[in-house]
Amino acid sequence: xxxxxxxxxxxxxPKGNVTALQGIDLxxxxxxxxxxxxxxxxxxxxxxxxxxxxxxxxAGTIEVNGKSAHQARLDHxxxxxxxxxxxxxxxxxxxxxxxPLEMLGWDRSKRKARVDEMxxxxxxxxxxxxxxxxxxxxMQMRVAIARALSFEPALLxxxxxxxxxxxxxxxxxxxxxxxxxxxMESTIVFVTHxxxxxxxxxxxxxxxxxxxxxxxxxxxxDLAQPRSADTxxxxxxxEHVTEVRELLRGIGADEHGSxxxxxxx
Amino acid sequence: xxVVAQPAPRGSVIASVRTKLTDWVPAIVVFxxxxxxxxxxxxxxxxxxxxxxxPGAIVSAFWTQRGTLxxxxxxxxxxxxxxxxxxxxxxxxxxxxxxxxxxxGDALMPIAIAANAIPIIxxxxxxxxxxxxxxxxxxxxxxxxLCFFPVLVNTLRGLTSVRPAQVDLMRSYAASELDIxxxxxxxxxxxxxxxxxxxxxxxxxxxxxxxxxxxxxxxLGITIKNSVSLFDFETAWAAILMASILGVLLYVAVSLAxxxxxxxxxxxxxxxxx
Numbered sequence: 001x002x003x004x005x006x007x008x009x010x011x012x013x014p015k016g017n018v019t020a021l022q023g024i025d026l027x028x029x030x031x032x033x034x035x036x037x038x039x040x041x042x043x044x045x046x047x048x049x050x051x052x053x054x055x056x057x058x059a060g061t062i063e064v065n066g067k068s069a070h071q072a073r074l075d076h077x078x079x080x081x082x083x084x085x086x087x088x089x090x091x092x093x094x095x096x097x098x099x100p101l102e103m104l105g106w107d108r109s110k111r112k113a114r115v116d117e118m119x120x121x122x123x124x125x126x127x128x129x130x131x132x133x134x135x136x137x138x139m140q141m142r143v144a145i146a147r148a149l150s151f152e153p154a155l156l157x158x159x160x161x162x163x164x165x166x167x168x169x170x171x172x173x174x175x176x177x178x179x180x181x182x183x184m185e186s187t188i189v190f191v192t193h194x195x196x197x198x199x200x201x202x203x204x205x206x207x208x209x210x211x212x213x214x215x216x217x218x219x220x221x222d223l224a225q226p227r228s229a230d231t232x233x234x235x236x237x238x239e240h241v242t243e244v245r246e247l248l249r250g251i252g253a254d255e256h257g258s259x260x261x262x263x264x265x
Numbered sequence: 266x267x268v269v270a271q272p273a274p275r276g277s278v279i280a281s282v283r284t285k286l287t288d289w290v291p292a293i294v295v296f297x298x299x300x301x302x303x304x305x306x307x308x309x310x311x312x313x314x315x316x317x318x319x320p321g322a323i324v325s326a327f328w329t330q331r332g333t334l335x336x337x338x339x340x341x342x343x344x345x346x347x348x349x350x351x352x353x354x355x356x357x358x359x360x361x362x363x364x365x366x367x368x369x370g371d372a373l374m375p376i377a378i379a380a381n382a383i384p385i386i387x388x389x390x391x392x393x394x395x396x397x398x399x400x401x402x403x404x405x406x407x408x409x410x411l412c413f414f415p416v417l418v419n420t421l422r423g424l425t426s427v428r429p430a431q432v433d434l435m436r437s438y439a440a441s442e443l444d445i446x447x448x449x450x451x452x453x454x455x456x457x458x459x460x461x462x463x464x465x466x467x468x469x470x471x472x473x474x475x476x477x478x479x480x481x482x483x484x485l486g487i488t489i490k491n492s493v494s495l496f497d498f499e500t501a502w503a504a505i506l507m508a509s510i511l512g513v514l515l516y517v518a519v520s521l522a523x524x525x526x527x528x529x530x531x532x533x534x535x536x537x538x539x
Binding site for chain 1: 428430431433434435436437438439440444448449452455527529530531
């Protein structure tokens with residue numbers, strides 16, 4: 001059974017009559033790492049939010065683990081990570097990670113055990129009593145990832161999580177994320193506007209075109225697992241990067257999107 | 266990954282108190298200098314005591330009449346505290362209701378902001394007609410109405426200025442509106458509420474004292490008014506001193522509560538320690 005099954009999905013925003021997504025069909029299988037890439041305004045974040053039941057579709061169906069997206073949300077099937085780490089300033093690192101566990105009604109000792117385990121997983125042991133402002137941007141993002149994974153959701157939805165980080169931190173967190181993905185056997189949908197990041201992380205890259213947002217093409221990334229820093233020097237990696245870039249060029253993303261200009265590959 | 270500075274260890278509390286004292290030194294020096302200049306200029310320029318008594322004379326009047334001043338002060342403080350509690354409490358309550366029913370809030374917010382600009386103190390004699398003037402009720406009402414609007418406006422602003430991403434995150438956990446209220450809206454609103462409460466302490470004292478002028482037997486306001494009409498300016502100033510001390514104490518109490526409630530807030534941390 002697919003983790004995510006989207007059929008004929010359309011999303012229109014009544015304000016300004018904008019068609020954000022049109023005719024989206026997408027199946028995501030268990031254990032996949034799928035990136036959504038495209039220029040600004042292609043609806044990739046909207047698609048992620050529709051999957052996560054934060055936005056209702058205008059037409060079409062979406063099923064998550066065989067249920068409606070709404071039921072999946074009520075069943076706590078989603079872990080979400082946003083571009084901004086969205087930590088709660090008034091909560092310590094440990095209490096931020098514990099937040100979803102509180103919502104699930106876990107008791108204190110069970111919460112503490114899991115929080116300790118998660119902080120070890122993201123290499124932040126000893127930082128539990130710190131407040132978010134005492135951490136660097138990369139560390140804050142690791143807290144957000146620990147929080148999203150703490151309750152072992154069926155599906156991890158990530159909306160440009162490393163977009164605001166510097167290149168070195170981003171590359172390191174890419175490797176850490178792949179490590180977590182493998183160990184926790186999770187399924188990830190990842191929104192990015194970095195071609196290199198999409199290719200490096202994913203098993204599949206979905207290229208989207210803007211106005212209205214559509215799937216322009218899908219690139220299967222057959223790079224060997226586990227991936228490492230060496231993967232970025234693999235000839236096959238560059239071929240995939242070129243393939244994704246050609247697809248983006250085909251939809252005219254290099255003309256009015258900032259996507260390619262920001263690329264460092 | 267860069268290693269981030271650890272927060273100051275517990276042992277540095279004394280050090281932090283010492284820095285705080287050094288921070289205060291300039292203010293204390295200026296204050297003492299002002300008192301000295303005040304005292305000296307009265308002697309030098311032969312300023313009449315109905316214009317300005319000597320600080321020494323005020324302090325000695327304060328000391329000799331400390332008993333009556335304290336009971337007058339206590340009476341006025343009770344009026345201010347009552348008004349503060351009722352006005353701020355109602356302000357917070359109404360803000361919570363309006364935050365829950367946004368359409369109602371949007372309709373009433375401009376009225377609240379306009380009401381906030383009205384000199385409510387002008388209603389004080391009216392409240393004497395509405396309530397039993399021999400009870401503290403009319404003074405508490407003045408202080409209460411003065412506190413109500415700024416607390417309402419600020420609390421509502423705080424409750425509605427949550428970051429949308431935090432609400433989205435809570436929704437992704439299938440959190441209820443109540444969960445979002447408790448875990449997102451209230452913590453976000455707290456800094457707004459406390460700045461309003463600090464303003465409210467000042468307004469409550471003003472409301473109580475000015476209402477006292479209309480004839481509250483044994484209050485600070487009437488002590489000031491009667492002493493002036495008897496040309497006992499030292500006593501009037503001593504009563505003002507008492508009012509100032511009580512006002513500052515009330516403000517400090519709220520500030521301490523704020524510091525405790527918002528100890529997570531990075532803008533309130535001492536920069537030197539982290």
